[in-house]
Every structure is written in C-alpha cells, then in structure tokens.
Amino acid sequence: MSRQSSQIDYREVHEHLADLLGMDPDSAKVEFNPELGSVEVDMLLDFDGLVFVAEIKQKGDAASVGQALRHAVKAAKAHGRSALPLIVVPYMGQVGQELCEEAGACWLDLSGNASLHGRPGLRIQIEGKPNRFKSPGRPQNLFAPKSSRIARCLLMAPEQAVTQRELALQSGLDEGFTSRIIRSMQAQDLVVRNEAGAVKAANPELMLEAWREAYHFDKHRIVKGHIAARSGTEVLKAVAEAMDKKGLTYAATGLAGAWLLDQFAGFRLTVVYYEGDIENSLEHLHFREESRGANVWIVRPNDNGVFHGSSLRGGIRCVHPVQAYIDLKQQPERAEEASEALLQNLFTADRIN
Numbered sequence: 135m136s137r138q139s140s141q142i143d144y145r146e147v148h149e150h151l152a153d154l155l156g157m158d159p160d161s162a163k164v165e166f167n168p169e170l171g172s173v174e175v176d177m178l179l180d181f182d183g184l185v186f187v188a189e190i191k192q193k194g195d196a197a198s199v200g201q202a203l204r205h206a207v208k209a210a211k212a213h214g215r216s217a218l219p220l221i222v223v224p225y226m227g228q229v230g231q232e233l234c235e236e237a238g239a240c241w242l243d244l245s246g247n248a249s250l251h252g253r254p255g256l257r258i259q260i261e262g263k264p265n266r267f268k269s270p271g272r273p274q275n276l277f278a279p280k281s282s283r284i285a286r287c288l289l290m291a292p293e294q295a296v297t298q299r300e301l302a303l304q305s306g307l308d309e310g311f312t313s314r315i316i317r318s319m320q321a322q323d324l325v326v327r328n329e330a331g332a333v334k335a336a337n338p339e340l341m342l343e344a345w346r347e348a349y350h351f352d353k354h355r356i357v358k359g360h361i362a363a364r365s366g367t368e369v370l371k372a373v374a375e376a377m378d379k380k381g382l383t384y385a386a387t388g389l390a391g392a393w394l395l396d397q398f399a400g401f402r403l404t405v406v407y408y409e410g411d412i413e414n415s416l417e418h419l420h421f422r423e424e425s426r427g428a429n430v431w432i433v434r435p436n437d438n439g440v441f442h443g444s445s446l447r448g449g450i451r452c453v454h455p456v457q458a459y460i461d462l463k464q465q466p467e468r469a470e471e472a473s474e475a476l477l478q479n480l481f482t483a484d485r486i487n
Contacts, residue, residue: 171212194223199230279437
C-alpha cells in the first residue's frame with residue numbers, strides 16, 4: 135500500500151479506539167486494507183456490531199481529511215447502514231473537524247482528541263488536547279502568498295479546466311513554479327487532470343477550506359485607524375473616492391467586501407487593500423492611526439494577487455468573492471456569518487461569471 139497512512143502503527147489506532155469505547159481490544163474483529171465496494175480503506179474494526187470504516191492520514195489538514203472522507207464515507211455506505219466512517223490523524227485541525235462534522239463522520243487523533251457518534255448511546259467528544267506531533271522545520275505551504283495565486287485562479291472558474299501554461303499566464307507566475315504547485319496539489323487530490331492534461335479543482339469547496347486553514351490575514355501590512363463618519367458605508371465610500379482621485383489600485387474586502395457583494399448586514403469596520411503611495415489620501419481623509427476603536431484597516435497586501443478578479447460594485451472596487459471569503463477569517467464583528475453567507479452561493483454560475 136502506497137498511501138501515507140502506512141507510516142502510522144495500526145495497532146495504536148486499534149488500541150486507542152478500544153480505550154475510548156471502554157472495550158477490550160481483543161474483542162474487536164479487525165481487517166487491514168479491506169476493499170468495500172470499489173474502495174480500499176485502511177482498517178475495518180468491528181466491536182460487537184459497532185463497525186468503523188477507518189481511513190488514516192499523516193496530517194489533519196483540510197486536504198488530507200477531505201481525501202480521507204471521500205474514501206471512508208463511500209466505503210461505509212458500501213459496507214452497510216451500520217458502518218461508521220472514521221478518520222484518524224496525529225492531530226486534527228479545526229477545518230478538518232468541521233469537514234468531518236459536515237460529512238457525518240467520526241474522527242480521532244493520536245493526541246487524545248476525538249468525536250465519536252452516529253449510533254444510539256454513542257457520544258464521545260474530547261477536545262483541547264495539544265498537538266503531540268509538531269514537526270520541526272517549515273512545511274510546504276501550497277497557499278503561501280504567491281502560491282495561492284494558483285488556487286485563486288482555479289477557484290474563480292472552478293468548472294473550467296486550464297493548462298499549466300494558461301495558469302502561469304493568468305497568475306503571473308513562471309511555468310516551472312506553476313508546475314511544481316500543481317504537482318503538489320495533485321498529490322493531495324486537490325486537482326484533477328483531463329485527457330488533454332488541463333487541470334481544475336477536484337473539489338472547489340475543499341480547496342477553498344484548505345486555503346482558508348493555511349491563511350493568516352495578519353501577514354499583510356495592516357494600518358489600523360479611525361476616520362470620522364456616521365457609518366461603515368460612509369467610511370468605505372470616502373476611502374474609495376480618495377483612492378480613485380489619486381489613481382491608486384485598491385479593493386475592499388472583509389465585511390465591507392461582503393456588503394458590496396451580497397448586501398450582507400451593515401458593518402462598522404472597513405478593510406481596504408491598496409497599492410501605491412497612500413499617505414496624501416489618508417491625510418485628506420483626516421485618518422488617525424490607532425488600534426483601539428479603529429473603524430478602518432488600510433492594508434498593503436503581501437502579494438498583489440489579492441487584486442486578481444476584483445470588480446466594481448456600486449462604483450466601488452471589491453475583491454473577488456473567493457478572496458473576500460478567505461479574508462473574513464478571524465476578522466471581528468459578524469465576519470463568520472458573512473463568510474457563511476458568501477459560501478452558500480460562491481460557486482454558482484451567476485456568481486463566478
């Protein structure tokens with residue numbers, strides 16, 4: 135078996151699950167690498183009729199968990215109504231937990247956290263145990279500032295397969311770099327190729343969540359401050375007008391972007407990306423730099439790819455919905471509600487076009 139799961143000791147998984155269930159490990163019937171339907175999974179564990187179809191991954195990131203879920207859920211259905219899909223990782227990330235919950239799957243990690251449910255009398259929830267498997271060094275990030283240009287291009291047109299050369303041109307990256315990112319994405323089942331070799335996102339929502347999990351808005355250069363105004367929309371319009379007058383590249387994001395895109399609920403905080411010399415514009419707006427009570431964040435992005443796909447909405451330039459969704463992570467006010475509202479129709483034909 136070539137999958138990464140072969141590096142994890144299956145006996146540890148078996149014993150850990152038995153311990154969580156309060157059962158004798160020897161009471162379980164265990165099969166390794168059974169084929170259920172057309173799917174081969176890592177383990178099949180039967181504890182006196184309580185059956186788990188387990189997929190085991192070396193990482194608990196969104197891409198790994200999403201890949202495991204596709205196998206486990208399909209195999210559990212093939213086994214029968216009594217089988218529960220189970221995802222096992224060294225440490226389960228927050229997005230991975232959410233993906234399992236959405237799929238109705240159980241999960242456990244070898245750091246001591248778990249969520250087992252799906253049968254009467256079965257409800258085990260353990261949270262808060264620290265990651266015991268942090269590795270030294272810097273792991274590859276497919277969603278680093280420049281690398282994320284590839285994901286952005288694919289998610290802006292998720293139904294359209296494009297060649298690597300086209301992706302390089304769209305993203306402004308060289309073909310060699312683009313090829314390396316696509317190979318890594320393919321290894322994580324994030325993209326698929328057609329017969330002509332063109333690629334597209336295998337599961338757009340999974341790629342989006344994998345990107346969101348790796349994303350840190352605070353890596354941009356953020357200047358927080360205050361502009362006297364009666365509302366967030368008044369601040370947004372004033373900032374946009376000042377940027378337009380100076381001929382600066384800009385685009386609203388965050389809650390202001392969500393409002394422009396979906397007319398989501400009113401907002402207080404205006405967040406705007408910019409490129410160029412903004413000092414004179416801020417002075418004209420009587421901008422006062424301060425973190426406490428800030429109603430505007432002026433953001434110089436760590437990569438200008440954030441402007442890709444931006445468009446005018448009511449005369450104000452706004453980032454693409456994909457970027458707005460990513461940027462709402464860990465922002466204040468009603469950012470989480472706004473991101474959920476965006477996600478509901480993010481990949482519909484009318485939104486993408």
